[in-house]
Amino acid sequence: MRALVVVGLLAVLALTFVVVAVVRDSQSGVGAAKGCPDGWPLADVTLHEPKDVKINVLNATDEPGRAGTVADDFRNRKFQVQKVGNAPKGIDDVAVLQYGPKGVGSAHLLRAYFLDNAESKYDEKRTDDVVDVVLGNGFQQLATTTEVNQSLGDLGAPVAPPGSCPAPAADK
Template structure:
């Protein structure tokens, strides 16, 4: 009989402990946009699969046909290539990734294809989820699958750019 009283008492103490922990939980809104400045854009920080990433490939070099060549490589890797074009202004970087709040997770994945050497071109006012991949004069080639996986490990999880807030995970 004493054993049942002790077990019952332990169960009541455990129940009280759980209720107190749930009531005092300060992380209930973790990962949500709570606490963000009013009007801050919600950044989609979900790491996208290749088949879900929409890109435009732009050639900002003097090498003719580079955008089409790289677009074919991205298509072969299951990316959705929307358009290719030439930029008038040349850049010396490896690449510039231009994207808006809806393209944060996609740009994070693409950054790995340039071994984290692509320059960031975040634009808070951009409304679509397409990423512009602007190829520069320092571009040599896209990373291999193994190199991409290693680069993703080095990069960690996508982070909301300054001035934006992470979108709730379930959206």
């Protein structure tokens, strides 16, 4: 009987501690745009699902039709492919991801599909939420679902690029 009283007392103390910690949470506004310098763009750092990600697939390789094949792969993975076309040749990397403040979270997801081997090019003046996926000569194939999940775990959460602030959830 004495053990039940001790366990019950410990449970009440733990519950009280949790309630006090939640009520007195001083980090509720951390990561939001509070204290953001004037003129800095607000970056959407939400990690989106593929169905909510808009992309343009551009071919900068020597292989004709590569963008169409990769665009079909992205469509099969539920991405919203907006445009398919060519880009100036000469990219030796796997891919280059070009995006603005509204595409930060989407680009973060796409990095996982290239196992973090894609170069990121952030343009603070870009106003759309579309990410340009420019395929380079180093590209072979998109990662599998398992590889994407592992890569996302390694990448962690999306962060606002230098010169931008994370947008509060209500502003996205």
